[in-house]
Amino acid sequence: MKKKKRSISPKDVRHVAKLALLKLKEGEVKKFSKQLSDVFEYVNQIGEIRTSNVPETTQVTNSTNRFREDKIDKGHMLLQEEALKESKQTYNGYFVVKAIFGEDDAAS
Amino acid sequence: MQLHELTIRESLTLLGQKKISSVELTEALLNRIRTYDKNLHSFITIRDEEVRKEAASADNQRKKKVSKPMLGIPVALKDNFLTKGIRTTSASPVLDDYVPQYDSTYAKKLKDAGAIIIGKTNLDAWGHGSSGEHTVHGVPHNPYARGYVTGGSSSGSGAAVAARFCAVGSGSDTGGSNRQPGSYCNVVGLKPTYGRVSRYGVIAMASSTDSIAHLTRTIWDSAYVLSIVAGHDPLDATTSTQKVNSYHETLMNNYQAKIGIPKQYFEGLNQGVEKSVRKALEILEKKGHSLIEISLPNAKYAYPVYCITVSSEISSNLARYDGIRYGFDRSKFQDEARRRIMIGTHSLSTGYADKYYKQAAKARTLLIRDYQKAFMKVDLIACPVYPFPPFKHQDRDLDPLQMYLSDVLTVTANLTGNPGISVPIEFVNDLPNGLQLIAPHFEESRLFRVGFDVEEELQMYKKKPRLIA
Numbered sequence: 384m385k386k387k388k389r390s391i392s393p394k395d396v397r398h399v400a401k402l403a404l405l406k407l408k409e410g411e412v413k414k415f416s417k418q419l420s421d422v423f424e425y426v427n428q429i430g431e432i433r434t435s436n437v438p439e440t441t442q443v444t445n446s447t448n449r450f451r452e453d454k455i456d457k458g459h460m461l462l463q464e465e466a467l468k469e470s471k472q473t474y475n476g477y478f479v480v481k482a483i484f485g486e487d488d489a490a491s
Numbered sequence: 492m493q494l495h496e497l498t499i500r501e502s503l504t505l506l507g508q509k510k511i512s513s514v515e516l517t518e519a520l521l522n523r524i525r526t527y528d529k530n531l532h533s534f535i536t537i538r539d540e541e542v543r544k545e546a547a548s549a550d551n552q553r554k555k556k557v558s559k560p561m562l563g564i565p566v567a568l569k570d571n572f573l574t575k576g577i578r579t580t581s582a583s584p585v586l587d588d589y590v591p592q593y594d595s596t597y598a599k600k601l602k603d604a605g606a607i608i609i610g611k612t613n614l615d616a617w618g619h620g621s622s623g624e625h626t627v628h629g630v631p632h633n634p635y636a637r638g639y640v641t642g643g644s645s646s647g648s649g650a651a652v653a654a655r656f657c658a659v660g661s662g663s664d665t666g667g668s669n670r671q672p673g674s675y676c677n678v679v680g681l682k683p684t685y686g687r688v689s690r691y692g693v694i695a696m697a698s699s700t701d702s703i704a705h706l707t708r709t710i711w712d713s714a715y716v717l718s719i720v721a722g723h724d725p726l727d728a729t730t731s732t733q734k735v736n737s738y739h740e741t742l743m744n745n746y747q748a749k750i751g752i753p754k755q756y757f758e759g760l761n762q763g764v765e766k767s768v769r770k771a772l773e774i775l776e777k778k779g780h781s782l783i784e785i786s787l788p789n790a791k792y793a794y795p796v797y798c799i800t801v802s803s804e805i806s807s808n809l810a811r812y813d814g815i816r817y818g819f820d821r822s823k824f825q826d827e828a829r830r831r832i833m834i835g836t837h838s839l840s841t842g843y844a845d846k847y848y849k850q851a852a853k854a855r856t857l858l859i860r861d862y863q864k865a866f867m868k869v870d871l872i873a874c875p876v877y878p879f880p881p882f883k884h885q886d887r888d889l890d891p892l893q894m895y896l897s898d899v900l901t902v903t904a905n906l907t908g909n910p911g912i913s914v915p916i917e918f919v920n921d922l923p924n925g926l927q928l929i930a931p932h933f934e935e936s937r938l939f940r941v942g943f944d945v946e947e948e949l950q951m952y953k954k955k956p957r958l959i960a
Contacts, residue, residue, distance in 0.1 A: 399836040421892045426795035439852035443908030449728040465592045469817035
């Protein structure tokens with residue numbers, strides 16, 4: 384019997400996981416491929432809605448820009464010590480981040 | 492008198508008359524939590540010593556004639572509300588050790604009003620869920636039916652308020668998360684108009700639909716607390732500057748509403764749920780309101796539109812969790828968050844954004860138009876909250892799509908920004924059920940006023956759960 388092709392293939396799952404910085408195990412890729420396919424096969428029905436000439440809605444407040452004076456509100460500032468308090472790794476009062484470029488990248 | 496049975500309204504009266512103290516009230520609730528919550532899992536964090544001090548301080552202030560609207564009233568906050576110095580996990584291992592450096596506006600407003608935070612309640616991690624099962628802190632049990640779900644994502648607040656651990660628990664409603672546990676736990680679950688209550692410091696799920704409020708046992712309590720926490724907040728640019736009403740003061744006003752009954756919202760319902768809801772509608776008719784059948788032609792697209800829109804916003808909001816400034820890294824996300832991040836990432840990715848995200852944004856406009864047309868004819872919309880009664884733990888967990896479809900009746904109000912409420916009505920096979928009311932933007936008063944008619948007639952708040960020690 385021929386297997387039904389899933390709308391979200393394992394390759395698609397690996398691709399979105401990479402975009403979203405999620406690491407998946409091979410067994411998880413299969414599981415999510417099935418589950419996400421089920422979801423997208425259901426939501427695909429939005430394709431049948433006639434939306435030509437319909438504007439997009441991305442927020443519902445009807446307000447546009449909200450301005451405030453460009454003044455520092457000291458009531459809403461954290462001291463350096465407080466800001467760093469929750470970090471697992473700090474150095475000389477800075478957050479430590481992972482290196483973005485390896486040495487090879489820097490050389491080339 | 493059983494102190495744990497007191498509503499906010501009753502507690503304030505008795506505190507004012509010096510018949511009880513905040514210390515007595517707080518102690519009674521903490522004792523009750525300690526006795527019963529190990530079998531219920533409604534709290535993630537229970538505060539202790541500090542709470543006693545705060546209650547004593549509230550009693551002192553009262554003696555000195557200090558007047559604050561929530562002075563000495565114990566409250567619980569959903570664990571995705573940031574609380575300065577109190578661990579806030581969002582029920583996810585990613586934030587397992589996170590202790591916020593600042594308060595959410597909602598928490599700050601309640602603290603400024605004199606309330607005492609007794610603890611932080613369980614939830615579906617990040618707000619992702621409608622059953623309460625997606626948590627690493629023990630799945631909450633329905634206080635009225637052990638082994639059954641509480642509804643979610645404000646599962647712990649629903650269970651805690653129903654279990655008489657506190658009179659109010661906060662909640663965030665992104666697709667039904669306050670109304671759903673309201674319905675399944677026999678309490679009042681409120682979703683105000685988008686922008687009525689500040690989202691500042693509430694861990695973001697979907698920024699364009701997150702609505703902040705609470706669960707209580709009575710309409711009066713819900714209305715009273717809304718009048719305290721609502722309002723413009725410079726820290727949340729989407730909050731409205733519209734005047735905040737004293738919602739609790741208009742519950743007795745003479746009011747006859749035209750109530751719209753959307754035929755699409757009554758299709759495919761569990762029969763028990765339908766019967767219970769129809770009975771509640773008869774009560775409204777008896778009280779002088781009129782029922783008018785209406786049609787919402789795009790209703791069947793609401794869930795797909797919601798799924799795309801909200802998952803897209805989730806993938807964007809959860810992108811910030813990298814474990815650098817706080818919390819742990821992305822390997823700690825669990826399956827439900829990972830599923831939603833991937834659904835959203837796919838919907839926004841190159842080649843798919845037009846088909847999914849943009850198409851959903853356009854369809855959202857059509858859902859808004861459906862509601863606008865309806866509210867030209869009627870003052871309120873009435874319908875069920877869930878299409879079926881509470882289910883057993885793990886019954887739907889294995890099939891994510893089946894779980895997602897429990898949201899079909901609640902998500903539209905989030906996409907359109909309308910306020911909604913779940914009011915306790917007659918049980919279905921010994922399981923709680925709710926009536927959902929939806930109003931035009933900023934007409935929360937109508938929800939409370941008409942919900943009050945149902946509450947007055949059925950008095951479901953008198954039905955107590957049987958807890959196991």
